[in-house]
Amino acid sequence: xxxxxxxxxxxxxxxxxxxxxxxxxxxxxxxxxxxxxxxxxxxxxxxxxxxxxxxxxxxxxxxxxxxxxxxxxxxxxxxxxxxxxxxxxxxxxxxxxxxxxxxxxxxxxxxxxxxxxxxxxxxxxxxxxxxxxxxxxxxxxxxxxxxxxxxxxxxxxxxxxxxxxxxxxxxxxxxxxxxxxxxxxxxxxxxxxxxxxxxxxxxxxxxxxxxxxxxxxxxxxxxxxxxxxxxxxxxxxxxxxxxxxxxxxxxxxxxxxxxxxxxxxxxxxxxxxxxxxxxxxxxxxxxxxxxxxxxxxxxxxxxxxxxxxxxxxxxxxxxxxxxxxxxxxxxxxxxxxxxxxxxxxxxxxxxxxxxxxxxxxxxxxxxxxxxxxxxxxxxxxxxxx
Amino acid sequence: xxxxxxxxxxxxxxxxxxxxxxxxxxxxxxxxxxxxxxxxxxxxxxxxxxxxxxxxxxxxxxxxxxxxxxxxxxxxxxxxxxxxxxxxxxxxxxxxxxxxxxxxxxxxxxxxxxxxxxxxxxxxxxxxxxxxxxxxxxxxxxxxxxxxxxxxxxxxxxxxxxxxxxxxxxxxxxxxxxxxxxxxxxxxxxxxxxxxxxxxxxxxxxxxxxxxxxxxxxxxxxxxxxxxxxxxxxxxxxxxxxxxxxxxxxxxxxxxxxxxxxxxxxxxxxxxxxxxx
Amino acid sequence: xxxxxxxxxxxxxxxxxxxxxxxxxxxxxxxxxxxxxxxxxxxxxxxxxxxxxxxxxxxxxxxxxxxxxxxxxxxxxxxxxxxxxxxxxxxxxxxxxxxxxxxxxxxxxxxxxxxxxxxxxxxxxxxxxxxxxxxxxxxxxxxxxxxxxxxxxxxxxxxxxxxxxxxxxxxxxxxxxxxxxxxxxxxxxxxxxxxxxxxxxxxxxxxxxxxxxxxxxxxxxxxxxxxxxxxxxxxxxxxxxxxxxxxxxxxxxxxxxxxxxxxxxxxxxxxxxxx
Numbered sequence: 001x002x003x004x005x006x007x008x009x010x011x012x013x014x015x016x017x018x019x020x021x022x023x024x025x026x027x028x029x030x031x032x033x034x035x036x037x038x039x040x041x042x043x044x045x046x047x048x049x050x051x052x053x054x055x056x057x058x059x060x061x062x063x064x065x066x067x068x069x070x071x072x073x074x075x076x077x078x079x080x081x082x083x084x085x086x087x088x089x090x091x092x093x094x095x096x097x098x099x100x101x102x103x104x105x106x107x108x109x110x111x112x113x114x115x116x117x118x119x120x121x122x123x124x125x126x127x128x129x130x131x132x133x134x135x136x137x138x139x140x141x142x143x144x145x146x147x148x149x150x151x152x153x154x155x156x157x158x159x160x161x162x163x164x165x166x167x168x169x170x171x172x173x174x175x176x177x178x179x180x181x182x183x184x185x186x187x188x189x190x191x192x193x194x195x196x197x198x199x200x201x202x203x204x205x206x207x208x209x210x211x212x213x214x215x216x217x218x219x220x221x222x223x224x225x226x227x228x229x230x231x232x233x234x235x236x237x238x239x240x241x242x243x244x245x246x247x248x249x250x251x252x253x254x255x256x257x258x259x260x261x262x263x264x265x266x267x268x269x270x271x272x273x274x275x276x277x278x279x280x281x282x283x284x285x286x287x288x289x290x291x292x293x294x295x296x297x298x299x300x301x302x303x304x305x306x307x308x309x310x311x312x313x314x315x316x317x318x319x320x321x322x323x324x325x326x327x328x329x330x331x332x333x334x335x336x337x338x339x340x341x342x343x344x345x346x347x348x349x350x351x352x353x354x355x356x357x358x359x360x361x362x363x364x365x366x367x368x369x370x371x372x373x374x375x376x377x378x379x380x381x382x383x384x385x
Numbered sequence: 386x387x388x389x390x391x392x393x394x395x396x397x398x399x400x401x402x403x404x405x406x407x408x409x410x411x412x413x414x415x416x417x418x419x420x421x422x423x424x425x426x427x428x429x430x431x432x433x434x435x436x437x438x439x440x441x442x443x444x445x446x447x448x449x450x451x452x453x454x455x456x457x458x459x460x461x462x463x464x465x466x467x468x469x470x471x472x473x474x475x476x477x478x479x480x481x482x483x484x485x486x487x488x489x490x491x492x493x494x495x496x497x498x499x500x501x502x503x504x505x506x507x508x509x510x511x512x513x514x515x516x517x518x519x520x521x522x523x524x525x526x527x528x529x530x531x532x533x534x535x536x537x538x539x540x541x542x543x544x545x546x547x548x549x550x551x552x553x554x555x556x557x558x559x560x561x562x563x564x565x566x567x568x569x570x571x572x573x574x575x576x577x578x579x580x581x582x583x584x585x586x587x588x589x590x591x592x593x594x595x596x597x598x599x600x601x602x603x604x605x606x607x608x609x610x611x612x613x614x615x616x617x618x619x620x621x622x623x624x625x626x627x628x629x630x631x632x633x634x635x636x637x638x639x640x641x642x643x644x645x646x647x648x649x650x651x652x653x654x655x656x657x658x659x660x661x662x
Numbered sequence: 663x664x665x666x667x668x669x670x671x672x673x674x675x676x677x678x679x680x681x682x683x684x685x686x687x688x689x690x691x692x693x694x695x696x697x698x699x700x701x702x703x704x705x706x707x708x709x710x711x712x713x714x715x716x717x718x719x720x721x722x723x724x725x726x727x728x729x730x731x732x733x734x735x736x737x738x739x740x741x742x743x744x745x746x747x748x749x750x751x752x753x754x755x756x757x758x759x760x761x762x763x764x765x766x767x768x769x770x771x772x773x774x775x776x777x778x779x780x781x782x783x784x785x786x787x788x789x790x791x792x793x794x795x796x797x798x799x800x801x802x803x804x805x806x807x808x809x810x811x812x813x814x815x816x817x818x819x820x821x822x823x824x825x826x827x828x829x830x831x832x833x834x835x836x837x838x839x840x841x842x843x844x845x846x847x848x849x850x851x852x853x854x855x856x857x858x859x860x861x862x863x864x865x866x867x868x869x870x871x872x873x874x875x876x877x878x879x880x881x882x883x884x885x886x887x888x889x890x891x892x893x894x895x896x897x898x899x900x901x902x903x904x905x906x907x908x909x910x911x912x913x914x915x916x917x918x919x920x921x922x923x924x925x926x927x928x929x930x931x932x933x934x935x936x937x
Binding site for chain 2: 674678681743765766771772782802856869913
C-alpha cells in the first residue's frame with residue numbers, strides 16, 4: 001500500500017498535501033505533510049508488521065555513473081581498522097567516515113532534513129521508524145548477491161522482511177554489565193540492581209524502550225506491551241529504581257571500567273570491549289529475558305551514491321570481511337557464511353551466540369507505530385521524577 | 386542612517402539564521418506530536434495545549450534547580466573572576482595580554498576533554514578524594530554525579546565569560562579617580578562602591594548575563610557531571626527531542642524559557658541602569 | 663599610592679595564582695594522561711609517548727581538528743566584524759527597533775542548543791536547500807558567536823564619550839579616519855575579548871554542530887563526543903597537549919601583540935588630549 005517515492009516527496013515539499021500551509025516559509029515544514037500522509041494510511045503500523053516493507057517500487061537509477069565516493073555514517077568504534085582501507089583498495093571508491101553516538105540523535109537529524117550520507121546504521125527499531133517516515137530507500141538486491149550469506153533469522157526478521165531496506169551489520173543483546181568483585185552477591189537477573197552493595201553505584205540506559213523492557217522483564221511482563229496497567233507498573237518500577245541508581249546514561253562504559261559504577265544496564269559488545277581492559281567486568285543475559293537488537297545498514301532517501309552504498313553492503317557480507325569485523329568489535333555477526341572465520345572464543349561464547357533455547361527469550365523490540373507514545377510519555381515522567 | 390548601515394550585516398544575518406529558525410520553533414510549539422513524524426502542524430488546529438503541558442508543576446523543581454545552579458555558578462564566577470580581572474587590568478603591566486590569553490588557553494582544548502578531566506578528578510577514587518584522604522578529611526566523599534560537580538563544571542566552563550568582559554571595562558577605568566577618592570578621605574570599601582564598581586558595572590553586567598543565561602539552559606554539563614537528582618531544564622528540553630519524542634512540547638518549553646529569561650534580563654538591565662545593552 | 667589600594671596587589675596576586683591553578687588543573691590531568699601507557703584515563707600504568715606517534719596516523723582525529731580550526735577561525739572573524747559593527751550602532755545611535763535588537767541578541771544566548779540545532783537544520787534542509795557541510799556549520803557558529811561579541815564590545819563602549827569623535831571631526835578627520843584612529847583603538851580590548859570568547863565557544867560546540875554538519879565536516883568536539891563511550895582516548899589527550907603547547911608558543915609571540923596594542927593606546931590618549 002505504500003509508495004516510498006510519494007512519502008519522500010511529501011517529506012521534502014508537499015504542495016499536494018491536504019495540510020498544505022499557506023505561508024511560503026511554512027510550507028516547507030516537511031514533516032507536517034508527511035505526518036498527514038502517514039496518518040492517512042490509517043495506523044498502518046499497528047500490530048507489529050512492517051507496512052512499508054511490502055513496497056515493490058524498484059529503486060530509481062541514475063543514468064550517469066556515480067562519483068567514486070561514499071559517505072558512511074556509523075556508530076563510533078564499530079568497525080575493524082582495515083574494513084574501509086581494504087574496500088577503498090578493492091573498489092577505488094573513496095569513503096568519508098563520520099560517527100554518531102545515539103539512535104535518537106541520528107533519527108532527529110535524519111527527519112529534520114537531508115544529511116548527505118549514503119549509508120547509516122540505525123538499530124532495528126529506529127530503522128522501522130525511518131521506513132515509516134520514508135527516510136530510507138529500498139535496496140537493489142541484485143547488486144548485493146552476498147545477501148545469501150545472511151543467517152536466515154535476519155532474512156525474515158519482522159523489522160525488515162526480505163532485506164528490502166537494510167543489511168544487518170552486527171547484533172547483540174541488552175543485559176547487565178557489572179564488576180564481579182564489587183556487587184556483593186550473585187547477578188543472574190534484573191533484580192540484581194537491588195543488591196545493597198550496588199546502591200548508588202549503578203545506571204540504566206537513557207533509552208526509553210530499553211529501560212522499559214528491563215522493567216517489564218523484571219515484572220514478568222511482555223517487553224513490547226501496550227497494556228496501560230503493565231506500563232504504569234513499569235513506570236513505577238523505573239521511578240523507584242531511579243532512587244537507587246547514580247545515573248541514567250548510555251555512556252556507562254568508562255565509569256564501569258574505572259569503578260565509578262559497579263553495575264549498568266548495558267549492550268553486550270560494549271562490555272566485552274571493557275573486559276579486555278578490566279577482567280573483573282562481566283556481562284550476563286538476565287534469566288527473565290532481555291531484548292535483542294540488530295544494527296543495520298540502510299541508504300537514506302535521496303542519497304547521492306546508492307550504488308556505491310550497495311557495493312559496500314555486498315563487501316561487508318563477504319565471509320572474510322564480515323568475520324574480520326566481528327573479530328574486532330565483539331558483537332554477533334548476522335553473516336552465517338562468516339562463521340568459519342570467526343574466532344572460536346567468540347563463536348563459543350553463549351553470551352554472544354546464545355543457544356536456540358536462549359534466543360527464544362531474547363525478542364527484538366516490536367514496532368509499535370504511533371502507540372509508542374505510551375512509552376515516550378511515561379519515559380518523560382521517569383526522567384522528570 | 387549610519388547606524389542602519391552598521392547594523393545591516395547583523396540584520397540580514399539574524400533575519401535569516403535566527404528569526405526564521407525562531408519562527409520554526411514557534412510553529413513546532415503549536416503542532417501535534419508524533420512518532421513517525423515529529424511535528425504535525427496545521428493552521429486550523431493550533432495546539433496551545435503544548436504550552437499548558439510545558440507549565441506542568443511536576444517540572445517546576447527542575448526549572449527552579451536550573452535557576453539555582455545558574456545563580457550559584459554566576460556568583461562563583463564573580464567571586465573568582467572579578468579580582469583576577471582587576472589584577473590583570475591594573476597590575477598586569479606589560480604582560481596584561483599574556484595573562485588574558487592564559488585565561489583562555491585552557492579553553493582551547495575541547496570542552497568535553499576538560500569535563501572528562503574533571504570526572505577523573507571528582508570520581509570516587511579520584512584525585513580530590515585522595516587529596517582529602519591525605520589531609521585526614523576522609524576519602525569517601527561523593528562529588529561526581531551530584532550537585533557539587535554540576536555547579537563546579539558550570540563555574541569552570543563559564544569563567545572566561547565573566548573575566549573577559551570585566552577586564553574590558555576595568556581596563557578603561559581611570560586610576561586617577563581611585564586615587565582622588567582616597568585623597569578625599571574615602572576608605573577602601575567606600576572607594577570600591579563609589580568609584581570602582583560604577584566604572585566596571587557595564588563589564589559586570591555583561592559578565593553576569595553571559596554566564597547566567599547560557600548556564601540556565603546548559604545540558605552537556607549536567608549530563609556529563611550530574612546524576613539522577615541534578616537534571617536541568619536544558620536536559621529536559623533535549624529529552625523532548627530525543628527519547629520522550631515530544632518536539633512540540635520541547636519547543637513550547639523553549640519558547641517559555643526564552644520569554645522568562647528575556648523578561649528577567651530586561652528587569653535586571655533596568656535595575657542596573659544599562660540601557661546600552 | 664598603590665599600597666592604599668582597596669584591592670591589595672599582594673592578595674590579588676595570590677587570588678590570581680589560585681584561579682589560574684583552578685583553570686589549569688584539568689589541563690594538567692589531561693597532559694599527564696597523554697603520556698599514559700594504557701588506554702585508560704584513570705589509572706596511570708607507565709610512561710609512554712606512543713599516543714603522540716599514534717596521533718599522526720589517526721586521520722579521523724586530525725581531519726576533525728582541521729575542520730574545527732577552519733570553523734572556529736571563520737566564525738570568529740565573521741562574528742567579530744558583524745558584531746562589532748552592530749555594537750557601534752547600538753551604543754552610539756538612538757534608533758527605533760534598538761530594543762528589538764537587544765532581544766534578538768539575548769534570544770540567541772538563551773535558545774537551548776538542541777532547539778537552535780534542530781531549527782537551523784530545518785532551515786538549511788527545507789528552506790535554504792543547502793547541502794550540509796563546513797559552510798552550514800560556520801553559518802550556525804557565527805550566529806551564536808555574534809551575540810557574545812556584541813555584549814562584550816558593548817560593555818567596553820558603554821558611556822562612550824562622543825566628544826572624542828566630535829573633536830576628531832573638528833580637527834578635520836574624515837569619518838573613516840575618525841573610526842579607524844579614535845573609535846577602533848578605544849574599542850580594541852573589547853573586540854579582542856569578544857573575539858576570544860567567540861573563538862572558544864565555537865571550538866567547544868557539540869550539539870549545534872551535530873545537527874548542522876554533513877559528511878566530512880565532523881569537528882573535533884563532535885568526534886570526541888561520539889567516542890566518549892569508551893572514555894577519552896589518550897591520543898585525544900595527546901592532540902590537546904599539542905594544541906596547548908602550540909598556543910603557548912603563539913602566546914610567546916604575543917609579546918609582539920602587546921607592544922603593538924600599547925602603541926595604539928597611545929594614539930587614543932593623544933586624541934583624548936586634543937579633545
